[in-house]
Amino acid sequence: MALEAAFAKMNGLGNAIIVADMRGRADRVTPEAARALNADPATRFDQIMAIHDPRLAGTHNYIEIINSDGSQAQACGNGTRCVVQALAAETGEKVFTFQTIAGILNAEEHEDGLISVDMGKPRFGWQDIPLAEEFRDTRMIELQAGPIDAPVLHSPSVASMGNPHAIFWVERDVNVYDLERFGPLLENHPIFPERANISIAQVTAENALNLRTWERGAGLTLACGSAACAAAVSAARTGRTGRHVTVTVPGGPLDILWREDDHVIMTGPAEWEFSGRFDPATGAWERETEGAA
Numbered sequence: 001m002a003l004e005a006a007f008a009k010m011n012g013l014g015n016a017i018i019v020a021d022m023r024g025r026a027d028r029v030t031p032e033a034a035r036a037l038n039a040d041p042a043t044r045f046d047q048i049m050a051i052h053d054p055r056l057a058g059t060h061n062y063i064e065i066i067n068s069d070g071s072q073a074q075a076c077g078n079g080t081r082c083v084v085q086a087l088a089a090e091t092g093e094k095v096f097t098f099q100t101i102a103g104i105l106n107a108e109e110h111e112d113g114l115i116s117v118d119m120g121k122p123r124f125g126w127q128d129i130p131l132a133e134e135f136r137d138t139r140m141i142e143l144q145a146g147p148i149d150a151p152v153l154h155s156p157s158v159a160s161m162g163n164p165h166a167i168f169w170v171e172r173d174v175n176v177y178d179l180e181r182f183g184p185l186l187e188n189h190p191i192f193p194e195r196a197n198i199s200i201a202q203v204t205a206e207n208a209l210n211l212r213t214w215e216r217g218a219g220l221t222l223a224c225g226s227a228a229c230a231a232a233v234s235a236a237r238t239g240r241t242g243r244h245v246t247v248t249v250p251g252g253p254l255d256i257l258w259r260e261d262d263h264v265i266m267t268g269p270a271e272w273e274f275s276g277r278f279d280p281a282t283g284a285w286e287r288e289t290e291g292a293a
């Protein structure tokens with residue numbers, strides 16, 4: 001057993017994140033290691049953000065994003081903030097450019113400690129999400145959950161933030177809906193060939209909405225940054241809000257700005273919990289002890 005790689009257990013508004021330091025290594029965090037780390041209550045996580053050496057000139061690092069079921073994700077806004085905080089603390093740098101399977105990400109730590117991530121441009125074409133069949137207008141698609149004649153959730157907006165999202169608009173408090181029951185059914189609905197992150201959103205003001213998310217490959221989470229972005233752009237393009245909103249998730253508020261150049265900027269906090277070392281092949285791990293070299 002080789003506990004060679006350093007990690008930090010962190011969170012972004014309660015979105016449970018492991019930042020894994022895979023720099024200088026050719027191997028990857030295996031799906032088995034991810035599932036083992038998730039099975040231990042102390043290291044239970046929503047996403048692993050594995051920091052690798054850069055593969056592209058002009059970028060700081062290549063980041064691989066792994067869900068708690070071992071699958072890969074194209075985007076993780078909250079995890080990206082955690083990566084920025086960890087690297088900023090190590091290097092003193094404030095501005096970072098990362099590469100992921102979905103493209104290039106720019107991010108920046110501000111003086112007040114909050115971190116902004118440029119989540120890129122949203123995409124709305126049915127093939128971009130992707131959906132299994134053509135929908136000309138993705139501001140509202142035909143999909144429902146609950147009794148056929150009285151659906152509890154229906155007619156979501158869909159959007160890609162690099163990863164697939166469906167946003168169900170609701171009138172009542174987002175907490176009264178049984179997302180634990182409807183989430184898995186909708187995540188795996190045949191309309192979503194790559195599955196989807198499922199959110200319910202209540203618009204509370206022209207610049208505010210409340211959001212809960214059932215994440216693809218991770219389940220119910222306290223926060224999902226890319227879902228907050230997908231909800232914000234979907235609210236704006238359906239005339240429910242303006243382009244600058246506060247999205248309140250169970251873990252707290254995120255500031256989302258859909259800029260005129262089409263980029264979506266997400267700003268929020270990140271928090272360190274503890275550090276350790278782990279084996280990227282098996283997920284065996286130990287806590288860094290006080291004063292350890």
Ligand SMILES: N[C@H](CCC[C@H](N)C(=O)O)C(=O)O
Pocket residue numbers: 015046047067072073074075076077078079163164197215216217218223224225226227
């Ligand atoms: N928690 C992440 C999103 C994870 C998305 C992942 N569950 C997927 O498979 O797309 C966030 O803050 O953006």
